[in-house]
Amino acid sequence: MLEVKKVSVGYNSTEVLRDIDFKVSSKDFLGIIGPNGSGKTTLLRVISKVLRPWSGEVIFQGKNISQIANPEIARQMAVVGQGRQDPIFPLSVKEFVLLGRTPYLRRFQLMESERDLKIVQEVMGLTDTLGLEERCIEDLSGGERQRVVIAQALAQEPQFLLLDEPTAHLDIGHQIEVLDLIKRLNEGENLTVLMVSHDLNLAADYCNRLILLKQGRIFQEGSPREILTYQNIEEVYETLVVVKENPISSNPHVFLVPGRKKMR
């Protein structure tokens, strides 16, 4: 589905990512993890065409993304940001999700079609947001907000969903809610997912593959069990941890060790 080939990129003259190379296969649930400043968000932006790589290329479904028109990309790939900003002028949830159909509306087409509305209904059903239709975006709680944003992304009928720290501002209940939803979509609707996350344990429980970034390069790539070892974590995050098996999910679980000095 997606190939990142030897991509290097940065901002102004500062290089942030160097020689990034990996593949994403269909139905993967890939997690990108790493410390702050390791380039996770930058990677997401290169993949979604927001940033142009300095060298290397990003191949999406066989074609270099710089050769694919934006609307075409948006019909295949959807990006869910961290949901920080409110739109400056208040919108209803329904209108907001409907905006997800933008890549399908043609230049001279004034109104959405019946099909567009049907899809909005469907995705709102999938994200359990049907009850929020007429509410104003600003009035939603964090979890509701995030589900609505995902609904909008799903309205794009994507094959590939990119998420940038989708649980960043959510409480634990909502975190599970949102990630369960995504997992369901990944397994049930054949949605390929790439998720940037700073939460190692959630990544471990939901992703089938992880890429660990350190200072702009891929440190290691593999399954959660392979990646989340205390040696890897300590080397990359420079902090003391203990890794044990999660009694509920059998996935690795990282325990922080408070009160000890930073390593090295």
Place this chain on the structure above:
Amino acid sequence: MSTPIQDTTIKILVLVQALLIGCSNLPSEGPASSLRGVPQRIVSLAPAYTETLIELGLADRIVGVTPYSDYLAETKNIRKVGGYDQPSLEKIVSLKPDLVLLAGYVGQRSIGEALERLGIPVATFDLRARGIEGVFEMVQGLGELCKREEQAREILAQMQRTIDEVKVWTKGLARPRVYVEVGYNPLFTCAKGSFIHELIAMSGGQNIASDINKPYPRISPEFVIERDPQVIILPCMGRRYGKQSLLDRSGWQNISAVKAGRVYDDLGPQIITIPSPNLILNGLPELARRIHGKELW
């Protein structure tokens, strides 16, 4: 939210409005209280004074003028005391005048006060709203101030003669409706209190704005079209705006004056816009000629 220029504009608007509406209440101050003897170094802050002084034979006593007097050949070598509406107190004082003639606009009032405090004699005449009588008063007053009463009387007599001659000549002639366009952005004309308005009457014309009680009222295009003047005068005030623009105005083509081709923009510079003896001596006959469309004598 409003731009800086809108803020400042409001301030300036107030100022300009005062300039335009303001000074009708200003009394004519005659002889300067502190004047001793015959003035030898005169600063004139209005072209009307400059012209009159020249007529009185005192051109060589003028040491300072404003740029508004630029159209006079005699002022070529005289120092300018500042911008158009901002005479510079310093400049004036540096010329060591023994008489300063003020035009009475709000902007000049503070200069007058400052000069008096410095012991420099000032004199002000209301040139804006006292009509032709104001011109007579000014000529006489200046004559007295400069001890040129003889010459002043001579000039006044000449002016009166001209007025009488024109009166005789226009007796019995029809009185056409006249519109004098004093300003065009926005439209301004002259009415009660303005010397131009009185000039029109003296020339045997009928000002279409004669029922308005301000010397220089702002009017709308509708007003002019409605009143349908038979003669239109564009006094030249040193600008290149000619009658073609007026003829192009939407809706003006049906005005009698336009249809008959009686729109005049060829009056000599400043002859009906400066309240000086020349206004009567030159301006009155020239205006009358155009209003009636034929030579006087």
Place this chain on the structure above:
Amino acid sequence: MVERKLKRWITLIVLLSVILAAISLLALILGPARIPLAEILHPGQAARAILFKVRLPRIVLGFVVGAALGVAGVIFQGMFRNPLVEPYTLGVSGGAALGVSLSVILQVDRVLPLSGFLGALGAIWLVYFIARQRGYLRISMLLLTGVMISFISSALILLLMSLVHREQLHGILFWIMGTMGETNLGFIRLASVFILTGIVISFFFARDLNALSLGEEEAFHLGLNTERTKRILFALGSLVAGAAVSVSGMIGFVGLLIPHFVRMTVGTDHRILLPCSGLAGGVFLIGADTLARTIISPLELPVGVVTGIIGGSVFIYLLTRRSLKFGR
């Protein structure tokens, strides 16, 4: 479902159009020259000249300029995601005013609107040029540069005003205060064609504006070609506002208030916001102009004063009644 939204929109547009027709009729009837109703139906020659050659062009101009300001206001508020932006913030009016001032001073004031437009173009180009970095048009830079250019223009204009002949000063001031009194039909026609074309084109970018209101990156992810769209919207808004300013001087508040007012009533979807703001802007300006020229007849208030006072007061009143939410 779609039907209902479309029906609602069409109703709104029809309603506004009716109001527009009504206020235009009122503006035709009222004026400094008293024309009795009977004569309006069978006008004599002078009356006809006044009605159709003086008042009608003014009404057309009022509609066109009002619509231009309303639509440009919507475009810029949507593009900058900032409710305080108005069409003049980007330095358009500063440039136009500077152009006009210069031409008044150089005494070529028969073509004021053209020099105004050239000044506006100059300012627009300068802002665009400065705000572009490595091929990306930065929204924040656009705003800052525009504001700076406005300030600089203001200062330069004040400088010019302090140096000139009283009459030229008058000419500059009069233009700055805004007027619907342009009498040259050619200019009115030119401006109208320009503005109406620009407005119609902007309708096709309504959906783009909807997407942009989520944020630039978000809009990009929805498939929008954001660089191209930003450029087009900037050009459209500036040119339309520039044309309006060059023919009518600076009339503030319309471009700021109308979008807010319309948004409060019809919602934030630009597909209805744009046309309604155009119509509402026209209605508002025609109304304001009619008031400006009849309230102390035969004197005329500067129309910018009327728009400011009325618009501002109404807006404050509405704000205290309800928060700036979408109205349903």
